[in-house]
Amino acid sequence: MSAEEYKTQGNAAFSAKDYDKAIEYFTKAIEVSSTPNHVLYSNRSACYASLKKYEEALKDAQECVKINPSWAKGYNRVAAAEFGLERLDDAKKSYEKALELDPSNAMAKSGLQAVSDAQLAQNDPTMGMRKIFSDPGLIEKLKTNPKTAELMKDPSLVEKVKKLQTNPAGLSTEMFTDQRLMTVLAAILGIDLGAAPSEPTQASSDNDVEMKDAEPAKPAESAKKSEPEPKVEEPVDDSKAEADKYKAEANALYKQRKFDEAIELYNKAWETHKDITYLNNRAAAEYEKGDYDAAIQTCLKAVDEGRDMRADYKLVAKSFARIGNSYLKKDDLKKACEYFEKSLTEHRTPEVLNKLRSTEKEVKKREAEAYIDKDLAEKARLEGKEYFSAGDWPNAVKAYTEMIKRDPSDVRGYSNRAAALAKLMSFPDAIRDCETAIKLDPGFIRAYIRKANAELAIKEYRKCLDTLTAAREAEVKNKSTANLNEIDSLYQKAMAQRFAPLEGETYEETMARIQKDPEVVQILSDPVMQTILQQAQSNPAALQEHMKNPDVSRKIMTLMAAGIIRTR
Known part of the structure; x- marks a missing residue:
């Protein structure tokens, strides 16, 4: 994959708070990048900071500003890591550097204020903490803050915060026994040491001429796209x-x-x-x-x-x-x-x-x-046939795969591979191959039968019956009867297995389960079928007349297989 694809996956993992996985993706992106990319180091720094691995976060942040010393956000990353390492003087300088590059940078402004508050608390813990915990609505704010809402559901933590409001000097002691207070303090200070990775928002000074990339531009279009972009103000020398x-x-x-x-x-x-x-x-x-x-x-x-x-x-x-x-x-x-x-x-x-x-x-x-070559496709088909006959299913699959690559239009490749996959008990793959073959040639009956067998093997009875119904229709459309016996036999087998008693199940339990089957319930509640069944009770011969309707026939056969209708 490309560095951009790894970066996208890293951003997604960060959003999901899977920081270890995000670090893995950003590391891969860095490794495959042809040139050093400051954004990747910035994003990985954010991941490390989120895991409170501030040494690693600082190392990546420093690499970020080394690559692009004019990017304010890089210094925010440096400052955040330094703040986490309690290097407050260094963090202050880094935030000030970010503001020097981007005076309107909100992250740097809030971070600088947080550093100042932390320095005040460090120099005078009681006075600093008293200011921080002085808000009378603090408890309610923490309960609604997304970062602390879950923590504040614990009454014991709420009680600790209340005590700190009256005696903030006890914070340092409490934090050794309850690490959750660090999260609470960070939320109060308004600082996020692991801000989400993002693309740089630095304005470009590109006053470039755009061009139409895919096709040669018409004169009018070329002129329109050639207009210079707005110029970002900057010092201009002669x-x-x-x-x-x-x-x-x-x-x-x-x-x-x-x-x-x-x-x-x-x-x-x-x-x-x-x-x-x-x-x-x-x-x-x-x-x-x-x-x-x-x-x-x-x-x-x-x-x-x-x-x-x-x-x-x-x-x-x-x-x-x-x-x-x-x-x-x-x-x-x-x-x-x-x-x-x-x-x-x-x-x-x-x-x-x-x-x-x-x-x-x-x-x-x-x-x-x-890669297409029909002669080589036929050679691969014959090789697959030999492997299949010898019971070498894996090599048969390989040979038929080669056949498909050499001639994707030959339905036999998909159908034959499905047969080999079924031998390997890979029924979902076999079904997909059969569906491809049917799509290429709706009249290829063998693919229907192989698909139905695979569906029967995984007990997808309803799908199996639908496949066999489609196979019968295709056979009739082909004006052939060669496969009808096999189709009907498989249909009866699927019906029988669908409503067969489960192991250890009594007759009464089986019938109770069958009568709850969605299709059986739908058939029995159909007014037309109710009329037909009533006629059949007084005149069984009438049932044969109704069986000429394919839809009615399918429903009656379903009821017969379920034991709802019995024949003498």
């Missing part, structure tokens, strides 16, 4: 301003589909100021021009330069995505998948994820089509 002028001119030419002139100006922009946005834009023009090899080389350069200058990971993700799109145009699907995965590792977007899935699907389809 070279940057000059480069942006070149880019603006190039964007106008791009809209007019004058790609060679646009490429020349994007080059000037790059030479004037090193921003990989210009390279990505140049690659967009090369792509639209149809020079996919040039677009690939330009994007690879953008990735290399972007790594060196610590460019926004979204820009790098866009470069990888365009390489993938270019390979897609070159019909090199495996290479396209490779670079779509790299793009998703940098930054997840629905567009690239959908492109990856559809390309992977096409790869599998082509591989399957390239």
Whole structure:
């Protein structure tokens, strides 16, 4: 699996509070990532913090900020771990660093306040705790807080909190005997040391030109998608301003589909100021021009330069995505998948994820089509037949599986494999193979019979009877009688087993159970059937006339098998 898929599973496990499993997934994501990804270390840090493994949480958080020192959330992770290790001065500095990078960061603000309160309590435990526990509505708030509601159902814990409201100095002693108070204190302070993993919310400064990835854009569509995105305000030096002028001119030419002139100006922009946005834009023009090899080389350069200058990971993700799109145009699907995965590792977007899935699907389809060979399919069928005759069921399954791969349109492969699977007692798999065979050829009676036998083996009597009814209809439609005796015999066998006495069951108990059977109850409550049964009591010969109706016949046979109707 790709790093993005492991990350998605890790996030799901974290949401389910399975932190150990989440750590396992995030670790795998880190291992398969082609380049270090700060988000993965941040997410794993949150998992460790949730397990109160603060040393590990701190190590991952520090790695996160090492990879991306401009991401405020990374410093929040560092601070949370330091807070858990009671390194309050360090935690304060880390939260302050987060606010320096993002002054509006709510997590950093609340964390800094929590650190300040903890420092106050540390320096003067009585005064600090008195302030924390001074709220007269504290008990009710804790009962409604999702993090403490379950704990506060314990009267003994409620009593301890009440005592701490009158004597907060006793908190340190109580916490040694009741660890739940740490959770209560954290809830009061409003800090979550294990905040959920999330995607970065840092604004992108990408002023990139978008392009239509799947098909060559029409002039009007290309112009629409080429409009630069809004610019995030940031300090601009003289070279940057000059480069942006070149880019603006190039964007106008791009809209007019004058790609060679646009490429020349994007080059000037790059030479004037090193921003990989210009390279990505140049690659967009090369792509639209149809020079996919040039677009690939330009994007690879953008990735290399972007790594060196610590460019926004979204820009790098866009470069990888365009390489993938270019390979897609070159019909090199495996290479396209490779670079779509790299793009998703940098930054997840629905567009690239959908492109990856559809390309992977096409790869599998082509591989399957390239593998088809009817001659080799027949060879595999004969091998399977030999294994089956010799009682070597596992190898028979393998041979018939090869036959199916070589010729998926031959129903015999599925039906024969179902027979071998049934010998191995793998009845659900046998049923699925038979259903596939029936779907491919509704007139292939052997598949119906094998499916019915498998359903009978697992005591799915109702399904078995329905399958045999369908088999009879298909046989009649084929204008054949070759399989009717076998179908009818199996039908009677299924009926008999369905209503047979259970081990140790008396006749009265059997009849009581049968009369509660949903189908029997439905038949007996049917007004039409009630009329027919009343006629049969006075004129048994009338029953034979009604049996000409297939639906009535099935219901009467069910009642006969159940012992409701007896024949002399």
